[in-house]
Amino acid sequence: MKSNSWGKFFGITTFGESHGKAMGVVLEDIKPGLVFPHQQLQSALARRKPGQNKFTSARQETDDYQILSGVFDGITTGMPICIIFPNRDARSQDYEDIKNLFRPGHADFSYFKKFKIFDYRGGGRASGRETICRVAAAEIVDYLLQNIKIQMYAVQIGKMKAAKKCIPPSNTLWWPDNNITAVENYLQQVQEKKNSVGGIVEAVIDNIPPGWGDPVFRKLDAALAEAILSLGAVKGIEFGDGFALAAQTGSQANDQMNEKGFLSNHCGGILGGISTGEQIKFRFVVKPTPSIARRQQTITKSGKSASISISGRHDVCVVPRLIPAAIAMVKLVLADAASYQKLVENKTQNLTDLRESIDKIDEDILIALTRRNHISQAIGKLKKQKEMPVKDIQREEKLLQNLQIKAKEWQLNSAAVEKIWKIILAESRKQQ
Ligand SMILES: Cc1cc2nc3c(=O)[nH]c(=O)nc-3n(C[C@H](O)[C@H](O)[C@H](O)COP(=O)(O)O)c2cc1C
Known part of the structure; x- marks a missing residue:
């Protein structure tokens, strides 16, 4: 009821x-x-x-x-x-x-x-x-x-x-x-x-x-x-x-x-x-x-x-x-x-409202990074089982290339995107 x-x-x-x-x-x-x-x-x-x-x-x-x-x-x-x-x-x-x-x-x-x-x-x-x-x-x-x-x-x-x-x-x-x-x-x-x-x-x-x-x-x-x-x-x-x-x-x-x-x-x-x-x-x-x-x-x-x-x-x-x-x-x-x-x-009225939206997005990014870490750990285990090296240069280059294409499409600064993902990839390797 x-x-x-x-x-x-x-x-x-x-x-x-x-x-x-x-x-x-x-x-x-x-x-x-x-x-x-x-x-x-x-x-x-x-x-x-x-x-x-x-x-x-x-x-x-x-x-x-x-x-x-x-x-x-x-x-x-x-x-x-x-x-x-x-x-x-x-x-x-x-x-x-x-x-x-x-x-x-x-x-x-x-x-x-x-x-x-x-x-x-x-x-x-x-x-x-x-x-x-x-x-x-x-x-x-x-x-x-x-x-x-x-x-x-x-x-x-x-x-x-x-x-x-x-x-x-x-x-x-x-x-x-x-x-x-x-x-x-x-x-x-x-x-x-x-x-x-x-x-x-x-x-x-x-x-x-x-x-x-x-x-x-x-x-x-x-x-x-x-x-x-x-x-x-x-x-x-x-x-x-x-x-x-x-x-x-x-x-x-x-x-x-x-x-x-x-x-x-x-x-x-x-x-x-x-x-x-x-x-x-x-x-x-x-x-x-x-x-x-x-x-x-x-x-x-x-x-x-x-x-x-x-x-x-x-x-x-x-x-x-x-x-x-x-x-x-x-x-x-x-x-x-x-x-x-x-x-x-659809009116975000003032600085507080806008900052609230940014905070929410930052939180979403953190959640996505946590999920990414969990997946990296799982990949690390599989690589260990198969005795593969942690660093896979070809895979990383391909991933960065794809991100650059998408960044251009969405009018993001592709150099900045590359920089951010290089840090993320380094962190991923640590997780593995
Ligand atoms: C703030 C408030 C005070 C009320 N005080 C009384 C009360 O003292 N005695 C009473 O019999 N009904 C009181 N009522 C009315 C009954 O709650 C209401 O008549 C009863 O629930 C039947 O619902 P109806 O009149 O909407 O059909 C009050 C209602 C409100 C909203």
Whole structure:
């Protein structure tokens, strides 16, 4: 089952359950030689942490992490990076009373139907805690997104709609309007009524060059939609004017151009699956948190009618918890697109990139020389068996002649090639 892995140019695999020993992520194909971004990672984890306001789960995780592999002396080695986040504040007893019941709106029923078993403690794998792995992974590939600015904020929480947008929001609800107290009072009432609400999140991404993304099956909007919809509780996404495009005419919806650029951005910065260079804009809808203290109807694992009231620590609204994870998913998608774009443009950008390529080639030459030595040793043994001399002047002359012909064909300096191979041949004789 590959559903726990994601990525084309680098890969992430996440593992762990909400109340298991730990959550974890393995990242593959991360560039060697990068300074591991501890501080950046810790800031991102702090933004994602539960318990930042009284409307998010009161679970108090330290969110400390252990790096098991792929980082040596603080530097990435190019090997798989494995990071684990021990679960230190799981309260599995909260789930004891409901372990045989399916929580309406949660993944318990469908997981059980599929696997015939499910870890009822805190939603197991279908828990918001899983997003910690995505947030960590995104910070490690963030170096690919140097000038790119990703902003997200809530535009609706339950019935409350933001009229004004001041971004980035300076409150833990990610609310961009100045009526934050009204939203808090509203959430307080929802909580007192033992209920929950959902919301709508808006994302704006600036400084994406034109050309990122791919046609047909791997369109940038499709990749972003997949990434955002892979987060728990997200139920819909729209790009640019989105569903409102249905009521527009072509002349209203088209983004016309003049010599200075686009005159509008109804498409949300992506055409044909590829970025236009304009701001990328999308919105997504988050459903109300499934676990509520209000009594609801459900069934037991054996299919008998029952009722359920869920205590424990839950988000009244998932939106504020989800935004850092959604930013992480956007970072992962864009980092993947950036890696591919580098390849398409075949652009080796700076001295460091060029030196990296040279280092790789030098390594290949060393590997080839090692293989050559091994073969020379084998030849040496055969010559000994057949009592042949080590030096074979005719063979060496022929070999040098052939190399000279090839060197000329490939426009290499044939005198230099001869010099290099004379050293290699002398070394070969020593091996024999
Ligand atoms: C960051 C985050 C926090 C969440 N917090 C809760 C929670 O406290 N209680 C709950 O019942 N669901 C919570 N959810 C939602 C469930 O994980 C989600 O609804 C469930 O897995 C079912 O999946 P679906 O809604 O995508 O169908 C959270 C999701 C995320 C992404």
